[in-house]
Amino acid sequence: MSSSNFSSLRPASFLLVGIPGLEATQHWVAIPLCALYLVALLGNCTVLFVIRMDPSLHEPMYLLLAVLAITDLVLCTAILPEMLSILWLGSREIGFNACLTQMFFIHSSSIVESGVLVAMAFDRYVAICNPLRHATILKITMVAKLALLVLVRGLAVIAPIPLLLRRLPFCKVIVIPHSYCEHMAVVKLACADTTVNAAYGLLLILLVGGLDVLSIALSYIMILRAVFSLPSGQAQLKALSTCTSHVCIILIFYVPGLFSFLAHRFGQSVPQSIHVLLANLYLLLPPMLNPIVYGVKTKQIRTRVSRVFHMRAAKTQRTVTAHLFL
Template sequence: MSPVNNGSIRPLVFLLVGIPGLETVQHWIAVPLCSMYILALLGNYTILFIIRTEPSLHQPMYLFLATLAVTDLVLAMSTLPKMLTVFWWGPREISFHACLTQMFFIHAFSAVESGTLVAMALDRYVAICNPLRHADVLKIAMVAKIALLVLLRGLVLLAPFPSMLSRLPFCQSHVIPHSYCEHMAVVKLACADTTANATYGVTVALLVVGLDVTAIALSYVMILRAVFGLPSSEARLKALSTCTAHVCVILMFYVPGFFSFLAYRFGQHIPHHIHILLADLYLLGPPTLNPIVYGVKTKQIRRRVFSLFYGRGS
């Protein structure tokens, strides 16, 4: 049954199939994904708890890390519970509005994560290239304003996605060949001209990712220039070590994202199940690995984790 609104046929539900071609084994695929989901929840909640309860970590770098942890939790929690039910119990229905809501949260908070990585690059740039002004430039109030701006950018730019989709007629298949409500996967089900939807999606992706990657690249060019101008190799290594965790997180976020974006639009020869698996890992990989990377690479967090779980300090 599909209600008709303003001449458009709107389905009551969509059907998520999981990973097309791997339906018989996807219940096994769900096991490591569930483990990653649990790690993502534990890791990000631990990061937030440590930053909240340790006054010495109330600094821009760690406050941006807390923003990243909240974003990762939203991404994981808006996707994985439904995905796991699909993998374990077969194709599952999702209501039209729930699908659009999930799509909005996934894409909006992916943009928020990208913006947060830019803010973290800015923090590293100021800390290394102009350390004497770091405390004055990035005060707590400024960090809060940057975080709010990043959030508003993601919400405003992605708000048209569900609105534009709700105006399309879906008079044919309501089966989404995906594990979650990915924008282009839903757009392709419409029986109307979807040029505007596809064009806006590409424009937002290029605008957000293009500007963010450019800003991050410029920040690190300036950082490297400043680092290699330091007088001793020990000072250079110490300065670079403060950036290693951030660089790892950047690569984990953007590399799979670029592949997924390009595969959906230009990778007709890539097996569909490979693309879906990579898209799933793109959403779950960063939330799982980010706390581990920062826990291993950041001494202050590593010491607090040991203190928290083993009851001892340094």
């Protein structure tokens, strides 16, 4: 069938179910999801503000953290507003092009975030294994190039997905059993051979995700070798403490993703509602937890945030006092 005939079978819009099996109670489920979104917005905006205002934080690790915060904001904003309109307002219809656009931003942001974690692992490797050359190797220009490379890679590898979907005819039902336009959920609605689409999606997960995990693992193997060669236990603990925040966000990002992937590929007996909830948590937990982890673990960020709140409280107190004496 020609591509022109395929386009004639392209629906004007899709219908998003929300959370299959929980339609009667999903408006209650939306409350904690909305709370996750608000915490993610507040936390990541705070991290960006602190890094922007404090010149002492204009270092590779914190600049990469700023890139991570921007990516998290794009990721959660691409999914939550539309999801809340479905769960609370019952507005389930999403245009065909809008669906592909949402899909592109969600999946490309996930790839970009994975790439940022690799760049942060490289930063920790250089800082611990080559501390004297850290400032020379990771200049601001190098950090900018790494961020640009990660962004271009994320956009380039995801761009074929909506293009491949536009070639497919959709002559079956147009109801997506999901709360957002997830790639494979849309592919399953097509009434043509979708082998290429499914294979490309699996290739991305195994190749891009696998290479990123392997790169991070190799970085930390070399980091551990360097740390355990240090003469004192105190020096070892100090070196390892600089990696704890990064290790935490690695686990936060990859572990829910692994569970979601395994449940989707091999958990045929798992209820659809669990699949969707896992997919939602995979996209929402990292943006919410990442700024909290770095805020708690990083003294500079914690000190700056407390200083800002202290200054605001002092300013408010002076204003109240001035009004009392007027």
